Amino acid sequence: MTMTMTRSTLVWFRQDLRLEDNPALAAAVARGGPAIPVYIWAPDEEGGWSPGAASRWWLHQSLASLAASLSRLGSRLILRTGPSLEILRCLAVETGADAVYWNRRYEPASIALEIRAKKELPAAGIDARSFNAALLHEPGTIRNRSGGPFQVFTPFWRACRAVADQPPAPRPGPKRLPTPGRWPSGVELPALRLEPARDWTAGIRARWQPGEKGAHACLRRFVREGLIGYPTGRDRPDREGVSRLSPHLHFGEVGPRQVLQAIEAGAARDRRAGMITAAEAYIRQLGWREFAHHLLYHFPRTPLEPLREEFRAFLWRRDSRGLRLWQRGRTGYGIVDAGLNELRTTGWMHNRVRMIVASFLVKDLLLPWREGARWFWDTLVDADLANNTLGWQWVAGCGADAAPYFRVFNPAMQEAKFDPDGVYVRRWTAEPRPAPIVDHASARLRALAALARVRTEA
Numbered sequence: 001m002t003m004t005m006t007r008s009t010l011v012w013f014r015q016d017l018r019l020e021d022n023p024a025l026a027a028a029v030a031r032g033g034p035a036i037p038v039y040i041w042a043p044d045e046e047g048g049w050s051p052g053a054a055s056r057w058w059l060h061q062s063l064a065s066l067a068a069s070l071s072r073l074g075s076r077l078i079l080r081t082g083p084s085l086e087i088l089r090c091l092a093v094e095t096g097a098d099a100v101y102w103n104r105r106y107e108p109a110s111i112a113l114e115i116r117a118k119k120e121l122p123a124a125g126i127d128a129r130s131f132n133a134a135l136l137h138e139p140g141t142i143r144n145r146s147g148g149p150f151q152v153f154t155p156f157w158r159a160c161r162a163v164a165d166q167p168p169a170p171r172p173g174p175k176r177l178p179t180p181g182r183w184p185s186g187v188e189l190p191a192l193r194l195e196p197a198r199d200w201t202a203g204i205r206a207r208w209q210p211g212e213k214g215a216h217a218c219l220r221r222f223v224r225e226g227l228i229g230y231p232t233g234r235d236r237p238d239r240e241g242v243s244r245l246s247p248h249l250h251f252g253e254v255g256p257r258q259v260l261q262a263i264e265a266g267a268a269r270d271r272r273a274g275m276i277t278a279a280e281a282y283i284r285q286l287g288w289r290e291f292a293h294h295l296l297y298h299f300p301r302t303p304l305e306p307l308r309e310e311f312r313a314f315l316w317r318r319d320s321r322g323l324r325l326w327q328r329g330r331t332g333y334g335i336v337d338a339g340l341n342e343l344r345t346t347g348w349m350h351n352r353v354r355m356i357v358a359s360f361l362v363k364d365l366l367l368p369w370r371e372g373a374r375w376f377w378d379t380l381v382d383a384d385l386a387n388n389t390l391g392w393q394w395v396a397g398c399g400a401d402a403a404p405y406f407r408v409f410n411p412a413m414q415e416a417k418f419d420p421d422g423v424y425v426r427r428w429t430a431e432p433r434p435a436p437i438v439d440h441a442s443a444r445l446r447a448l449a450a451l452a453r454v455r456t457e458a
């Protein structure tokens with residue numbers, strides 16, 4: 001009698017550090033044999049965007065949380081260090097696995113790696129399958145009338161909402177994970193050295209609960225308490241008006257389908273007037289996240305180059321002192337300094353304040369948006385190549401659907417409007433305040449003159 005033996009599947013975790021609504025994991029379980037969860041630390045494979053210090057701290061906590069959840073199911077998380085494809089091939093040999101399943105990422109270097117995986121793993125006799133866990137709609141499924149990518153948000157989002165294939169309902173996590181007879185070896189989490197040698201993370205630790213459980217707690221709290229006030233509260237850094245889900249979404253501790261479902265269900269349950277409008281306003285922000293990922297997919301050079309070609313010739317200033325004062329929150333403008341201090345302390349900054357500090361760097365100081373994007377990359381716990389690139393190019397006026405070039409945020413007016421009682425600025429700045437490093441009125445005129453040159457030369 002011949003017996004058919006179902007062989008093991010390697011589940012390659014990446015930016016999908018969750019058990020629920022995880023299609024790669026679900027497919028591995030459905031396949032029937034043992035599922036072997038693996039995470040490979042390979043910062044050299046990120047195309048020059050290896051995770052910054054704040055992201056590494058988060059990743060450490062998130063991996064610890066995922067490992068604990070897996071062990072509650074009787075399973076384990078095998079940790080290895082790169083190169084990814086070599087490790088996957090070795091693990092397949094060690095465990096007798098004949099399949100690798102994973103959820104897709106959309107950064108240029110990740111796409112290149114996945115293309116290689118789809119070629120090289122099957123060549124070694126390993127079935128390679130990937131799934132969508134990170135987006136509501138994948139790039140390529142949303143196109144404009146001429147078949148190209150959208151570069152303006154509103155028609156993009158209208159098209160997303162109109163397609164027949166709306167995102168499927170999220171699936172529950174597995175109740176049990178079939179385990180191999182013998183586990184392959186792995187390294188211990190501290191060996192990845194994701195946490196800083198000199199601990200500066202007290203402020204971040206106090207603010208966040210990384211991991212799937214923390215993500216759901218954050219989402220539930222927001223649906224219960226924050227959503228109703230979102231349309232106005234989302235612009236107020238002095239209030240708890242936003243969800244703060246961004247790092248959880250970036251690391252895939254919760255997926256956008258789960259967020260969408262929770263928001264829609266919360267709005268349907270709650271009879272308060274304005275709840276449906278609030279839910280729509282929030283879901284639209286998830287749309288911006290989608291837009292950013294689609295743009296990065298279609299325009300993979302934009303983390304380093306402006307989307308709008310005429311900006312290539314723009315003469316940014318060089319001013320290392322100005323950059324350092326901006327990074328340290330010592331510009332002398334209350335809301336700018338408060339934002340940068342909030343960022344250094346907690347690893348996060350409110351969206352309104354991100355726009356203000358970014359505008360200050362690229363317009364008041366005329367420093368390159370890429371310098372700001374790099375600083376955010378190192379300091380944000382939600383640093384995300386797609387969202388960060390879109391945000392910076394939007395403010396600089398050189399990206400998709402960007403702010404008009406003549407819009408230069410006036411920090412004092414922004415502060416008066418969005419932090420009218422000075423609560424936010426007092427919370428994040430110390431007295432005495434430094435003197436302003438530039439005069440906003442003359443800096444604005446200088447920026448407008450420089451930007452007008454780009455337009456006339458285009």
Ligand SMILES: Cc1cc2nc3c(=O)[nH]c(=O)nc-3n(C[C@H](O)[C@H](O)[C@H](O)COP(=O)(O)OP(=O)(O)OC[C@H]3O[C@@H](n4cnc5c(N)ncnc54)[C@H](O)[C@@H]3O)c2cc1C
Binds near residue numbers: 245
């Ligand atoms: C200069 C600049 C840089 C930015 N860098 C990043 C970054 O590295 N990572 C990041 O996740 N976001 C970035 N953003 C977008 C935005 O500021 C954050 O997503 C938001 O502040 C996160 O807080 P929240 O989760 O409370 O947002 P909420 O208001 O609660 O929104 C919910 C979710 O929608 C998505 N979202 C909201 N606004 C945007 C937006 N403008 N673009 C794309 N997605 C959005 C996020 O995933 C967010 O978690 C940047 C914005 C600017 C102006």
